Amino acid sequence: MKKWFTVGFLLLATLMGGYGIWILNQPEDPYLARQVKQTAPSEDNFLLDFYPHISKVSRPNEWYHFPIPLGDTGPNRSLYSGPNQYPFFCMTVDSDLGQPVVDNQYGNGVPVFNDDKQIVGFSKDCGLPSQYTYYEITDTGIHNVTAESVKNDRHGLLVRVEQGTINRFIYAIVMPVGFDDLPYRNISSNWNKKLIYQFNGGSGIGFRQGRLSAVSLIKNQIEQLKLGYAVVSSSGNKTSYTYNMLLAEDTAARVKKQFVSLYGVPLYTVGIGGSGGGLAQYLIAQNGSGILDGLIPLYSYPDMITQTTYALDCDLLNNYFTFRAKDKSYWRDWENRQRIEGMNAINDFPQKAGFMQPINQLKAGFFPSLPTGSSECINGYFGLSSFINNPKQGFLRPLFSDDVLEKTQWSYWQDLVAVFGHDEDGFANSTWDNEGVQYGLNALVHHEISVSQFIDLNRKIGGWKSQTAMAQEEIVMPFGAKLPIWLTLWGNQNISDMSPLSPEVAPRHIGSIHAMNQAYRSGQVFIGRVQLPIIDARHYLENELDMHHMSASFYSRLRIEQATGQHENQVIWVADKDFNPTTRAFEMMDKWLLAIEEHTPEGILKAKPHELTDTCFDKNGDIMASGHDVFDGKWNNRMPGECVKHFPMFSTSRIESGAPWNGALFKCTRMSIDVAVERGVYGDIDITPSLDTLKSIFPTGVCNYDAKDLGRPNDI
Template sequence: MQKKKLILSIIALIAFLVWLYPAEQPYKYRQVKRLATAEDNFLLPISPHISLVTRPTETFHFPVKLDDVGPSNSLYSGSKQYPFYCMTIDSHIGQPLVDNQEGFGVPVYENLAQRSKVIGYSKDCLFKSHLQFYYLNNDEKLIKIATEQFSQLTTLRDAQLPLQLFRAEQGSINRFIYTIAMAVTPEELGTRTVSSLWNKKLIYQFHGGSGIGFRQGRQKATRTITRRLEEVQKGYAIISSSGNRTSYTYNMLLAEDTARRVKLHFISLFGEPLYTVGIGGSGGGLAQYLIGQNSRGILDGLIPQYSYPDMLSQTIYTLDCDLFNNYFTFRATDNLRWQQWEQRQLLEGMNSLQDFPQKIAFLQPVAQLMAGMVPSFPQGNSECINGYFGLSTFIHNPRQGFLRHFYSDDVVEQTNWNYWEDMAWLFRRDKYGLVESTWDNEGVQYGLHALKQKKITLAEFVHLNKNIGSWKAQHQMKAETIVTPFGRKMPFWISLWGSDNITQVIDNEMAPRRSASLNAIEAAYRGGQVFIGKLDLPIIDVRHYLEEKLDMHHMSASFSTRLRLQQANGHYDNQVIWVAKRDFDPTNKAFDLMDIWLLKRTEFPKLNAAQSKPTQLKDTCFDDKGAVLAEGKDVWDGNWNDVGYGNEMLKRGACAEHYAIFSNSRIQAEGPWQGSVFKCYKIPFEQAIKQGMYGGIELAEQLTSLRAIFSQGVCDYSQGDAGRPSDL
């Protein structure tokens, strides 16, 4: 029976990979063939904190003229990043402009369809600003209007009535694709700046995703409009840029620089809006928090969706995920216990569910077989797997890179492919030429909270902390192990959970842990890559409740942000948290109340964000029909703000009762819920015992092992982050 399951899993693996990996041809003809060298460009100083540094005066004369290109270099974000993969074709704009004949960047063809002759190359992916016009059809889709149709609108047989028309301008700013969109009248077709339907309110659309840089990004004008169709129909104007989609970069200084310029371009065409409100989910939410904290004049209000406080502090616990997955799959002696998936939550903190299917379940028996183990199928799933599978490798491993062939083999070999490389403008390089990282797990006592609650045994606690290990140093990492019986078009991934890149127990010694660079952590704080809560703008933090879906957008992130606001300002009165069941989207309601909030701030500019908040705007939870389940000051009380932490008998807030808030691995190690301790202060193990860190747990039988495991000390989270500058 076991053999039959294994055969079926391998067949499923082959079928999955055939579906997942496209042929190389769609990318090979557009590959970056040669690596360009970046010229020097001004980089904004970051001390004491980037929010306190004056931005330079704009050097480009906005607006960008039609049939011309916007600035290629950023204003204050340093040198360009290369390689840079052009995505104008993916955005339905056409090929980028030729900017060199030396082979740098992507090839540009005389005839794209035939790919008959290369007429040059584009390393910066620029293209000319242009206008496009659309109508909304009966299927709620936008259809492009040709110039000759402007005077023949009655011939648009499938147009939705009354006729709805839209204008979109696209061009390049900071090498990224920008979009400006708004509703227009029939008389305004063909014009650039006539805007009688604009209500003088502006939305900046941000987008999420997990990116490591090196790509221009895709942005389609039609999607920019339809994503916010109801607001555009009400008269809002929309601006956006592929540089503000975190699928392509988490460089928040470049994102800010780009957003500032896109907005300046808009203002140079249409004048100052009454206000600018941000909207965007996941990475598009955290971008609002960081741009709002770090800069002035870009955003007046924030509607982050499914947000995190920032990317960097998210890596603290998400890079633990594959350490746990590797431990449960390959290293745990009591494997049967950890196959009871609800037990994993004791250590990982995030939700785990028995009998929840895994899309990549077939990988486990193959990997175990290759490791010389008896193969088994997982009987459940966790957020660590369902939400974060593959991201540890993609974000952290400099030798992994993209699965699709955007770059030639020579370019791939010359480039370090990870999130840290995208931070090269901010962090130092080590002696191997690799950008330092902020991730650290020295002294972390995984599962400490469960131990103190007596939900795991002392022996299990010792085994876990001895064997879980850490990520190897970047220069020791290698790409995931694959076999390619059918070539690179269809690789079979053999190593699972990054197992080849995780430290191991040798000679019965503890699997080594990793120590982060204090310089990198300090730079992260000063450079505004960490949300520290210094933000006085209106915030409506909106999300669906997705914990039962094991989705990566967990609830606790909103409350980490809230705690940082509290820590920085003494209150979080300028932030409202709304959570709804998946079938109801409260975003449009959030826009309506944000409008009231921002107009009041405009009318009474001396009031701060909290003082101008509408009285009807409260923390709220909604059901799947949009009915209010509960609202008010205390509805989210729970473990995150120490109400009943560790005592399940104490009553949670009404919304927290409806929608449970899970934790993460560092909280389960008794780290703080605000979640920005990159490197803990350590105290000697013996001192931790004297301070009562282990509660009533009798340690005598494992003292020798514990002293060996934590010979460098254990985390004392009460002292805060060892890398945070004392003046912040």
């Protein structure tokens, strides 16, 4: 063993030495010049009282008079989503829009420079004067043009793009215009009176304004722009920059107000967007904002916060399989891991940065081995626990000075601290909880793992340490910021160790009931109360171990059924990765929305095109199967439908622990081990020889998934 310690430390020393030589030869990071070195003081701002649920609460009257005058910045504080978050990194430069407006001389925010590269002031709220320009779309691409340059040289589709800031985020309005409309800001003879709201995805923890590229926005909706649709978006509606859905709604409502104040009320507004941009549509529609009339969520989840429940299991499980398991060789078969993780895992699949595993094994004193496969937990969710759950981590790029880094809590929970509250140490409350969760229960019941393996897994897996006790990852970047080497793989330094009081058991994590209640009330959780037209579309990506697993669309369906008693307003499409169903979805959504005579649940269902139903498509766009039962499977306790036979569906670690398929459960009601045995939780497995061990692992009992979610308020 000493030999491996020596080899490991020599390897680490070599890496660190190489890193030192590398760093001396690198150009200065462009973010350093704009680094935030001082945090602006927080100011009070109105926060909506969302009791009992945000969908039942009226929004306050708008105090800002839209439209924003050209050359002015829009409102820099939200209407009803609480105080501004600081520090806040401005990204107008990253969006090719120039520097933000100077709003203070106190050193708060990013520095603003003159032409001689001297600091003339600072910007804490990242204001950008409202402005517009033109782009011409031709066979050769998308070209930024002036009104004068296209008057006598007309080749393609012309769009007017207005950009500025609302709620400190960059907004954009893309309007197809005629050449006779050029002198005017708010006239368009080419608009078909239909509006698209573009939402975007990514994982975000706040603290950044975000990028919004006009060219990217045009590219995303180029086919619809050609048909006369207008498009609006905001960096505040890209979840790379915030998952605060209250702020996202507040921002989207104001961006739409800006649009309506210029062009009038559209015939309808349809949402589009993938991943986080899909779940944002579900939540904004559910929460009663009136912003959207129809939804086209792509690669969607029901919401972010219930996704964290199983996503934050991933690193716990990988830590167990790699470092803590008694029989590590068993878990080198990735099909065995899949039975516990639920999401797909494939032997011989190339793992991203798999070389980090032996480095970490050496560091921990284990015999090193390269991974022989990968899983969605790794391919899709690697690093998530550090980024969203660790308040000490921050960003890899130097957006903020060391002093600001030290004084700020960087986490998804902190992004919602105004809603969730904080603990006695000042750290934002977290909803994540795994008390009573019996990992691998289904595999045990189905005789896929032994009692010994089940016991070892649940005894050692542990939970995440408290926010206060967490430490930053140990990371070196010898090959550049795009390929960091993690010396604390799977966040292992932040996972609970064996308890001194019970050396055989790693304690679990107990989440905040208050935060869970607030998550429900504030509309961060999708509870299914949406009756607008929905075409939920995705590519089938399970074989690529992509994080956008197909089953997520059906978690939403189950919640809609539970809330409304039906799901006919939600159509699910799954396509081969080589066919893009988005254009077809727009066509069907247009037909559906234009047929609605009464905006009631009955009127919406009556207007639904008869040919619009659950469907799967092959790579050529041909229908493989369609109908109400084509996606039947384990999620609804039926035999596999035709689409599921073509596109197999996977689950999650919590489902494989016995939890319901809808995934809407923060904290389980618990029952004693004795009661669990009486109720047949362990099937035909004789668990009696291990009762005392199980009771030591689960001193407060195990999850009773027939009972309610303790985190959900009784009045919702």
